[in-house]
Amino acid sequence: MDVMPKWADVVLIPLISILLAAILSALVILAIGENPWEALKLMVQGALGSTYGWGYTLYYATNFIFTGLAVAIAFHARMFNIGGEGQALLGGLGVAIICLYIPWPHWTLALLGAAIGAAIFGAAWAAIPAFLQAKRGSHIVITTIMFNFIAAALLNYFLIGALKVPGSMEPASAKFPEATHLPSFQDMFSFGESTLFRGAPANITFFVAVAACVALWALIWRTRLGYEIRAFGHSESAAKYAGISPTKIIMVAMLISGALAGMMAINNVQGEAERLVLNAVEGAGFIGIAVALMGRSHPFGVFLAALLFGFLYQGGAELALWTSIPRELIIVIQALVILFTGALDNMVRMPLERLFLSLRRAKQ
Amino acid sequence: MDFATLLQMLDATMRLATPLLLACLAGLYSERAGIFDIGLEGKMLAAAFLSAAIAAVTGNVWVGLLAGIGASISLSVIHGLASITFRGNQLISGVAINFLAAGLTVVVAQSWFRQGGRTPQLTDGGRFEPITLPFAEALRDVPVIGPIYYELISGHTPLVYVAVLMVPLTWWVLYRTRFGLRLRAVGENPAAVDTAGVSVITLRYAAVAICGVLCGIAGAYLATALQAGFVKDMSAGRGFIALAALIFAKWRPWYALYACLLFGFLQAMSLRPDVIENVLNFRVNGQLLDVLPYILTVVILAGFVGKAIPPRAGGAPYVKER
Numbered sequence: 001m002d003v004m005p006k007w008a009d010v011v012l013i014p015l016i017s018i019l020l021a022a023i024l025s026a027l028v029i030l031a032i033g034e035n036p037w038e039a040l041k042l043m044v045q046g047a048l049g050s051t052y053g054w055g056y057t058l059y060y061a062t063n064f065i066f067t068g069l070a071v072a073i074a075f076h077a078r079m080f081n082i083g084g085e086g087q088a089l090l091g092g093l094g095v096a097i098i099c100l101y102i103p104w105p106h107w108t109l110a111l112l113g114a115a116i117g118a119a120i121f122g123a124a125w126a127a128i129p130a131f132l133q134a135k136r137g138s139h140i141v142i143t144t145i146m147f148n149f150i151a152a153a154l155l156n157y158f159l160i161g162a163l164k165v166p167g168s169m170e171p172a173s174a175k176f177p178e179a180t181h182l183p184s185f186q187d188m189f190s191f192g193e194s195t196l197f198r199g200a201p202a203n204i205t206f207f208v209a210v211a212a213c214v215a216l217w218a219l220i221w222r223t224r225l226g227y228e229i230r231a232f233g234h235s236e237s238a239a240k241y242a243g244i245s246p247t248k249i250i251m252v253a254m255l256i257s258g259a260l261a262g263m264m265a266i267n268n269v270q271g272e273a274e275r276l277v278l279n280a281v282e283g284a285g286f287i288g289i290a291v292a293l294m295g296r297s298h299p300f301g302v303f304l305a306a307l308l309f310g311f312l313y314q315g316g317a318e319l320a321l322w323t324s325i326p327r328e329l330i331i332v333i334q335a336l337v338i339l340f341t342g343a344l345d346n347m348v349r350m351p352l353e354r355l356f357l358s359l360r361r362a363k364q
Numbered sequence: 365m366d367f368a369t370l371l372q373m374l375d376a377t378m379r380l381a382t383p384l385l386l387a388c389l390a391g392l393y394s395e396r397a398g399i400f401d402i403g404l405e406g407k408m409l410a411a412a413f414l415s416a417a418i419a420a421v422t423g424n425v426w427v428g429l430l431a432g433i434g435a436s437i438s439l440s441v442i443h444g445l446a447s448i449t450f451r452g453n454q455l456i457s458g459v460a461i462n463f464l465a466a467g468l469t470v471v472v473a474q475s476w477f478r479q480g481g482r483t484p485q486l487t488d489g490g491r492f493e494p495i496t497l498p499f500a501e502a503l504r505d506v507p508v509i510g511p512i513y514y515e516l517i518s519g520h521t522p523l524v525y526v527a528v529l530m531v532p533l534t535w536w537v538l539y540r541t542r543f544g545l546r547l548r549a550v551g552e553n554p555a556a557v558d559t560a561g562v563s564v565i566t567l568r569y570a571a572v573a574i575c576g577v578l579c580g581i582a583g584a585y586l587a588t589a590l591q592a593g594f595v596k597d598m599s600a601g602r603g604f605i606a607l608a609a610l611i612f613a614k615w616r617p618w619y620a621l622y623a624c625l626l627f628g629f630l631q632a633m634s635l636r637p638d639v640i641e642n643v644l645n646f647r648v649n650g651q652l653l654d655v656l657p658y659i660l661t662v663v664i665l666a667g668f669v670g671k672a673i674p675p676r677a678g679g680a681p682y683v684k685e686r
Binding site: 028031032033080082128132136137138139141142143145146147149150153154156157286289293324325326328329330331332333334335336338339342343344345346347350 | 402442445446447450451452453454455456457459460461462463464466467468470471472474475478481601604607608611649651652654655658659661662665666667674
């Protein structure tokens with residue numbers, strides 16, 4: 001029997017957690033001598049007040065949808081993939097190789113090719129920790145952390161070596177050919193005189209991300225494999241008893257997770273930068289953790305949480321531009337969200353459960 | 365490579381291994397008590413910032429050290445609340461602590477000093493100075509032993525000696541005291557400890573607090589001894605290398621010393637590519653040296669070179685039977 005009604009678990013607890021995180025963030029802003037209300041107004045204005053702001057918000061959100069889904073699918077198999085950062089970096093390497101060395105005739109084919117390349121590279125980077133977890137029992141959290149560092153060094157190695165433009169001092173790949181240019185929101189939504197989303201990096205990848213949400217939802221709740229992953233996540237011994245192979249589930253869940261994290265690269269590498277630069281992921285892999293926790297590992301929740309974090313990122317950039325609040329405030333907010341929705345979940349849940357129990361007793 | 369260069373390299377190894385060793389021992393107390401801690405990095409960073417900030421304002425490095433330890437302990441309390449009292453996920457809590465420290469240090473540094481997220485450069489009194497051990501000057505000219513004593517053993521900052529002394533102390537506490545026995549037991553089988561009438565909660569909080577103190581010293585060392593002031597993200601992954609060293613050492617104090625010296629030596633080597641090139645006659649890739657600790661840890665974790673088995677109750681919150 002559930003202590004709480006489902007809506008309390010799905011809506012009320014995350015809302016209270018976010019509220020707590022927001023209050024603490026406001027206190028931080030107060031403590032450094034700024035006005036939280038003014039800061040919020042500035043963030044809303046900067047992130048949602050124009051199509052330009054929306055273009056950035058949706059661009060960031062696209063990154064976070066991919067990394068959030070990556071963490072979420074691993075959570076369903078009760079695994080914690082901290083390696084999204086490294087997998088997304090490797091995904092970028094895949095995109096760069098595909099875009100630079102294959103002469104694509106049209107962007108649609110290039111998008112397909114780059115998505116497959118990014119997914120394969122990301123999945124490959126997740127495959128080694130997954131294999132070590134499944135076969136040798138090495139803790140996936142530790143190995144994926146280590147693989148983040150190794151991935152960063154590997155990218156560094158390629159960008160000052162094989163992929164660097166000869167003669168250039170900058171550690172970056174050459175610009176991708178024109179044919180691989182993905183349509184940006186400005187290309188898609190400008191009609192005649194009115195130009196919308198001018199100069200914003202949001203591009204068609206946003207729709208790929210939305211499709212990925214739907215596909216992952218179908219996979220988790222409408223297929224046999226999804227059922228097996230969830231069963232394994234709930235009880236490994238019960239799943240084993242039911243004939244589900246732990247090795248298979250660990251491998252498959254982590255491969256999907258790595259592929260999703262890697263696919264982020266079609267947004268930031270192919271869609272925005274149109275070349276591979278150092279540290280292209282900029283922490284989006286870690287934000288995926290906050291997004292998945294806040295979205296309760298449900299694709300729709302991940303979508304909403306990614307929008308919120310997209311807003312925070314663009315709003316935070318505007319804050320840093322117009323006030324003396326540094327961009328790192330967003331990292332604090334992100335930490336508080338992870339803390340309250342993830343680690344301190346029971347702090348909110350326990351009193352609420354008691355409240356609902358006493359309400360139910362009062363009714364009887 | 366001549367003797368002097370070798371001594372220089374080993375001297376640098378000592379200096380670079382010290383923060384790793386302190387953080388590694390911090391993790392050892394916590395993980396031996398069954399509390400996974402991937403927030404070592406964040407605690408070091410918070411301690412580095414606050415120690416440098418307070419040392420810069422007061423001009424007294426010891427006050428700075430205390431402030432750094434305080435910062436680290438307050439993050440430990442959050443970790444303890446999340447993972448012991450509220451039985452949350454210890455790994456997620458660690459991740460949150462790392463981000464909290466990474467963000468708050470810069471936000472607060474910018475608000476206090478307005479120098480782009482760093483603290484002012486520390487000058488006399490605000491830094492730990494090297495101390496010369498007795499007879500170091502007198503013995504300096506004795507062949508072999510003299511330079512070793514003068515260059516390598518003498519002439520470090522006090523915290524280096526603290527770190528090295530922590531190793532036998534930790535060994536003694538863990539294996540020769542009642543507290544240590546209970547600490548190890550609570551990481552393997554908390555129910556047994558509870559049955560014996562010892563509080564699991566108290567023991568685990570004690571372990572997390574010790575972890576906070578040691579991380580605090582490690583962070584203060586970074587900002588007030590190794591360098592002269594705090595800069596953004598100055599812990600630079602050392603908390604994770606310490607975690608790697610802990611696995612490498614299979615959660616044992618003496619081996620932690622060896623692992624940290626090894627990883628410190630790798631860091632010292634990547635700072636001196638010219639020396640390696642002279643010795644090996646070919647260029648070793650700098651990135652390879654930087655990631656070697658991580659690669660070695662994955663190999664160890666994979667169980668190809670002896671298996672690393674963590675404390676059995678690690679990561680699981682303890683729920684008393686009713």
